Amino acid sequence: MSIKQIQPRFFVLLLFIVAGGVLRVLAAGHLTPFSNFSPLGAMALFGGAMFADKWKSYLFPLLALFLSDVIMMKTVYAAYADGFLFEGWYWNYIGFAAMVLTGQLVIRNVKALPVIGASILAAVVYWLIVDFGTWMRPTSIDITTGLPFSRDFAGLMKCYALGIPFIKNTLISNVVYSGIFFGLFSWLENRVPALSAR
Secondary structure (H helix, E strand, O other), X not given: OOHHHOOXXXXXXXXXXHHHHHHHHHHOOOXXXXXXXXXXXXXXXXXXXXXXXXXHHHHHHHHHXXXXXXXXXXXXXXXXXXXXXXXXXXXXXXXXXHHHHHHHHHOOOOOHHHHHHHXXXXXXXXXXXXXXXXXXXXXXXXXXXXXXXXXXXXXXHHHHHHHHHHHHHHHHHHHHHHHHHHHHHXXXXXXXXXXXXO
């Protein structure tokens, strides 16, 4: 494929995904009231909804997630890193892929209601998958007791309950960043005809 065959739309979509990864790295670091307030979910939803080729919908957002994880593990979280990525990383990636799928299935037209609905659904799906993975890891500790989570339904529900405060920022950031990503791209599409899907 030559440079001349690559569409401007693809480059701009890719630029949005890269921007999401960069913003995620810049937001990483200290625990603050804005922890978990990152463009991660919007990046997944945007990729899922906007790339015409389904494999691109997964490849580019997952690649941006991976590269931003590596950068953060080697810089921001280097003191806590034990290996290439963090423990249980695959649950995070499964949850992220589920958010891409949510974007594909829910955002058929870029309008406020589907984008907001997908943002909320993606946050819930991500929380259910990632916290299930947290509960499954034998090294996960219940911060209220200092002991591992019990291996029963009550332990799983406790793990989910402890994750609820974190889902709030994920949900809000999904809505805010999705509004920015989809809104800005729609604005550009209206002004640059070459960005429109054919």
